Amino acid sequence: xxxxxxxxxxxxxxxxxxxxxxxxxxxxxxxxxxxxxxxxxxxxxxxxxxxxxxxxxxxxxxxxxxxxxxxxxxxxxxxxxxxxxxxxxxxxxxxxxxxxxxxxxxxxxxxxxxxxxxxxxxxxxxxxxxxxxxxxxxxxxx
Numbered sequence: 001x002x003x004x005x006x007x008x009x010x011x012x013x014x015x016x017x018x019x020x021x022x023x024x025x026x027x028x029x030x031x032x033x034x035x036x037x038x039x040x041x042x043x044x045x046x047x048x049x050x051x052x053x054x055x056x057x058x059x060x061x062x063x064x065x066x067x068x069x070x071x072x073x074x075x076x077x078x079x080x081x082x083x084x085x086x087x088x089x090x091x092x093x094x095x096x097x098x099x100x101x102x103x104x105x106x107x108x109x110x111x112x113x114x115x116x117x118x119x120x121x122x123x124x125x126x127x128x129x130x131x132x133x134x135x136x137x138x139x140x141x142x
Contacts, residue, residue, distance in 0.1 A: 046132045050080030054108055056126050058118055058142035070118050072096070076128055076136075077108040085131040089113060092125050100131070118142060 055075040072091060078084050083104050089097040089111060096116045103109040118124055120142055127137040 042132070045082055046134055048081040049084055049130060049132050049134045051076050051078050051084055051103070051128070051130070051134070051136060053126060053128060053136055053138045055110075056124075056138075056140040058120075058124070058140075071115055072113045072118065072124075072126070073110055074113065074126060074128065075108055075110045076101075076103060078103040078105055081105065084134070086111060086128055087131045088129040090125075090127040090129070091116065091118060093127070 053074065054077040056072060058070065058072050060070045072089075074089055074097075076084075076086055083102060086101040086103065086109070087098065088095055091113075094116070097111060097113045099111075101109055101111050123139050123141050125137065125139050127135060129135050
């Protein structure tokens with residue numbers, strides 16, 4: 001009788017452990033599948049994202065109490081299949097603007113940077129970064 005009881009207990013324990021293992025595996029693989037799908041969608045959207053630096057001009061504003069000094073105006077045109085959001089602008093590898101400027105498909109947007117020092121007559125390397133991680137870098141001469 002004890003052999004029968006021990007066998008039944010082992011079969012029941014194995015069944016319970018197996019059920020937990022299957023439930024855990026399904027949850028784990030489901031989460032992994034969702035993560036992979038999200039990463040793939042993000043990469044596909046980044047590939048569909050396309051933009052050009054249409055114009056960059058440097059301006060030295062006249063003295064005023066709040067905002068005098070050299071600034072840049074960066075115009076970005078969205079040439080891709082998705083709306084873009086410009087998140088950062090760098091000049092000569094120094095971040096000069098951070099924010100959120102959305103630009104719809106086929107549209108352009110101009111971003112005015114805060115005051116920063118740029119050298120007149122020197123080539124300036126302008127780098128635009130989007131929220132999805134796309135980058136565009138061009139050299140401009142004021």
